Amino acid sequence: MEINGVPLHPLIVHAAVVFAPLASLAGLLYAVLPRWRWATRWPMIALAVIGAGSVLAAYLSGKNFLGDRPGLREVPEIWEDLQVHQDRALALLWISLIYVAIVLLAGWTLGGPSALASGAGAQETRAGALSWGAITLLVVGAVAVLVMTILTGDAGARAVWES
Numbered sequence: 001m002e003i004n005g006v007p008l009h010p011l012i013v014h015a016a017v018v019f020a021p022l023a024s025l026a027g028l029l030y031a032v033l034p035r036w037r038w039a040t041r042w043p044m045i046a047l048a049v050i051g052a053g054s055v056l057a058a059y060l061s062g063k064n065f066l067g068d069r070p071g072l073r074e075v076p077e078i079w080e081d082l083q084v085h086q087d088r089a090l091a092l093l094w095i096s097l098i099y100v101a102i103v104l105l106a107g108w109t110l111g112g113p114s115a116l117a118s119g120a121g122a123q124e125t126r127a128g129a130l131s132w133g134a135i136t137l138l139v140v141g142a143v144a145v146l147v148m149t150i151l152t153g154d155a156g157a158r159a160v161w162e163s
Contacts, residue, residue: 001061001064001065007061007065007068008061008064008065009058009061009062009064009065012054012057012058012061013058013061013062013153013156015054015057015058016051016054016055016057016058016149017149017153018054019047019050019051019054020051020052020054020055020092020096020145020146020149021145021146021149022047022051023044023047023048023050023051023052023099023103023142023145024051024099024142024143024145024146024149025142025146026040026043026044026047026048027044027048027099027102027103027106027138027139027141027142027145028138028139028142028143029044030044030106030107030110030138031106031135031138031139031142032139034110037110041107044103044106044107045103045104045107048099048100048103048104049100051096051099051145052096052097052099052100055089055092055093055096056093056096056097058089059089059090059092059093062085062086062089066082066086077162078159081155081158081159081162082159084155084158084159085152085155085156085158085159088148088151088152088155089152089156091148091152092145092148092149092152095141095144095145095148096145098141099141099142099144099145102134102137102138102141103138103141105134105137106134106135106137106138109130109131109134110131110134110135
């Protein structure tokens with residue numbers, strides 16, 4: 001998988017590095033600013049889907065990138081770093097997909113003060129168990145996506161630059 005001789009993985013990975021953290025920040029804003037949920041609901045959902053899609057594309061292109069370079073397995077220093085990067089990338093992929101489900105749940109269960117973007121008859125969310133559970137899951141999921149994106153990128157950078 002290449003574009004004009006440049007491997008696709010280094011190109012696609014930049015989308016994941018941008019959209020996954022943006023999805024996390026949108027989720028955190030949605031969770032902690034209930035008065036702005038009417039304006040942040042759809043951007044949060046869109047960013048979560050785009051972020052997970054870009055993580056999936058980066059993961060698949062990374063698998064292809066590694067498959068096209070079997071000689072990397074013979075260099076122990078590089079291979080160890082690549083194994084860490086691969087393991088973290090798989091964890092990030094699953095966390096991103098779970099985060100999309102959490103975002104959809106939060107977008108559906110947490111209301112906002114405006115019917116304009118929140119739907120007909122929208123009103124302020126009451127602090128019920130379901131609301132607090134959705135907020136908690138959203139915050140934990142957002143932090144998990146953010147942390148795993150940083151750790152995965154760090155492992156990839158170490159594989160490239162320290163070897």
